[in-house]
Amino acid sequence: MLKNKRFKVCPGGSGVWGGLKVGAGILVFFLTTALYVSAQGQVSVSGTDSVSGTDSVLGSATIPGSATISGALPITADSTPPKYSFISADSSLIYNDSSALSSFFQKLKSLRENKTGTIRIVHIGDSHIQADVFSGKLRQNFQTTFGNAGRGLIFPYKVAKTNEPSSFKTSSNVAWQAKRNVFPDQPLPIGISGVTIETGDTSSELRLVVKDQGGLDYSFNKLTLFHAKNEENFDFAVYDSLYREIGYVSTSAGSINKFTSTLLFDKPYKRVILKSCPRTTSQTCARIYGILLENCQPGVLYSMTGVNGAEFRHFNASVYFTEQLSALKPDLVIISMGTNEGFAPAIDKEKFYSQIDSLVLAIKRSSPGAEFLL
Numbered sequence: 001m002l003k004n005k006r007f008k009v010c011p012g013g014s015g016v017w018g019g020l021k022v023g024a025g026i027l028v029f030f031l032t033t034a035l036y037v038s039a040q041g042q043v044s045v046s047g048t049d050s051v052s053g054t055d056s057v058l059g060s061a062t063i064p065g066s067a068t069i070s071g072a073l074p075i076t077a078d079s080t081p082p083k084y085s086f087i088s089a090d091s092s093l094i095y096n097d098s099s100a101l102s103s104f105f106q107k108l109k110s111l112r113e114n115k116t117g118t119i120r121i122v123h124i125g126d127s128h129i130q131a132d133v134f135s136g137k138l139r140q141n142f143q144t145t146f147g148n149a150g151r152g153l154i155f156p157y158k159v160a161k162t163n164e165p166s167s168f169k170t171s172s173n174v175a176w177q178a179k180r181n182v183f184p185d186q187p188l189p190i191g192i193s194g195v196t197i198e199t200g201d202t203s204s205e206l207r208l209v210v211k212d213q214g215g216l217d218y219s220f221n222k223l224t225l226f227h228a229k230n231e232e233n234f235d236f237a238v239y240d241s242l243y244r245e246i247g248y249v250s251t252s253a254g255s256i257n258k259f260t261s262t263l264l265f266d267k268p269y270k271r272v273i274l275k276s277c278p279r280t281t282s283q284t285c286a287r288i289y290g291i292l293l294e295n296c297q298p299g300v301l302y303s304m305t306g307v308n309g310a311e312f313r314h315f316n317a318s319v320y321f322t323e324q325l326s327a328l329k330p331d332l333v334i335i336s337m338g339t340n341e342g343f344a345p346a347i348d349k350e351k352f353y354s355q356i357d358s359l360v361l362a363i364k365r366s367s368p369g370a371e372f373l374l
Helices: 023-036 098-114 133-146 312-316 321-328 349-366
Strands: 072-074 093-095 118-125 152-154 168-172 177-180 195-199 205-210 220-227 235-239 245-249 260-269 271-277 286-294 299-306 332-336 371-373
Touching (some): 098 118, 118 133, 205 286, 220 245, 286 321, 312 349, 321 349, 332 349
Parallel strands (some): 118 299, 118 332, 152 299
Antiparallel strands (some): 152 286, 168 205, 177 195, 195 286, 205 271, 220 286, 235 245, 235 271
16 A cells, blocks of 8 residues: 555455445545534544644544544444444544645644645546536535635536536536546546536527525636637636626637636636537537636635446546646545445455556646645
């Protein structure tokens, strides 16, 4: 298994990630993320430095109704759980090495005190993340405490004929071809969202509406489109809800990143329309990998990229994933996968560990400033 101070792993016990194969790993992950943000939205960062709040995070923490967690302790409860032969409760540990995330904690402390800059978190996972279940609550609590820098990365899941989070809504006037990374034999390359959509219809419009969540305003005045930017790809005109043009994306325009185009608006919006605009007959399709929404305010920008049924191997095979991830400039990458591997009749533990290492190493190469929580 990869060893690095900037690489934090929360393993389970016997078997792979615990008695229930990888399922116990998700339990440990959930308990660990619960330490980050309390149910009251109060966040504390401890270890070397402390940020005020009620509960401590990854230094020493108390979960109501259970044991105080410090160092590496067995998961216990007030009541004795039923005995099952496949559960090894004594082997389920939370490894609480706060030094592994000390740089991230220091950034949070600085943001809280100085109220300047942006901390960027990227949460990668499967169906729990596609639905924005874990990531949605963490986003709200981080932003309530440290500031709201915007909704972060989204994808038009509904246009791809799959479920999307309740915090935004997408639609289109035409059908788009779609591919999720769990179907590697299908055409279309996969990028930052683990899902790609494409259409050759020159009349296509992609409509986006963002919704406020937990008292947080998710209006945006900065939009970064992750898309194919080759000679055969459409341009896009961007309109507001009254169908007034507010921006234009050219596939021939220069960009630091070959997959992104960024627009800055003179005021915040919650509704926009992206309309395909072919300039020449050689432009035959539009291909979209994701959309990043920001408000240019200091705070936390919490992006999620999740795919129903995804496993580590699927993100490893996503050809543009880590390259496009670098455009998000993550300070912290959270990876919460492993449940779907647990459905296999048998698991090759060494192969599974190798798949984890491959993904983490690829992200580290593309985003060397990122710290990790698994």
